Amino acid sequence: VVPGCYVAGKMADLNTFDAFVDYTYLHYSGVANIQEMIWDNELCDMFSISKEKLPRIVKPWDIIGHLSKEAANHCALIEGIPIAAGAGDTTTSYLGAGIVKPGIIFDVAGTASVLASCTNEFSPDLKYKTVMCSLTSYSFFRL
Incomplete structure (x- = not known):
């Protein structure tokens, strides 16, 4: 997971199973089909990478969660603010x-x-x- 997605996930108090990456970062992975914006079965198999262990792919404007109480207190913001995936x-x-x-x-x-x-x-x-x-x-x- 790239840093921006990690920080957004922490602010929304997501767990490992909720990990995500927006599709503008897929070209860095080496195992994605950039045209279809999905994890590539053939490439994942070639490198013995289980797709279940890869983060879900989202659009940059998708809401990945809401600002947690802890993050809101730390940042002096209002709890529950929607958090978009970003790009x-x-x-x-x-x-x-x-x-x-x-x-x-x-x-x-x-x-x-x-x-x-x-x-x-x-x-x-x-x-x-x-x-x-x-x-x-x-x-x-x-x-």
Whole structure:
């Protein structure tokens, strides 16, 4: 589970069985079908990974729980506030910059340098081995 999902889970007092990951992080796993936004049976089998031990995949806007009493007291917030899954920082940067149409490119000059382009189809790059991530089921980014 990535840090943002871990923190959200702790704030909602989720247990291990409630672990989640939003689909914008799937490209980091190495065992997901990015196009269908699911854990890939073949890849999981290849590495002897039980899909039951992987976190559930959710949409960034899904409510994963509500702010627990303990977290609310610690943060001086109101108990019960809905907590959304959230999304990866780079992926949300694309959305915030309006990079939602094929052919538009985006440059991140931060901790990690990323040059990405938006495409409307999933097409693995076996030659240069660029990574693809998804914003929606019809919008992908080649990193």
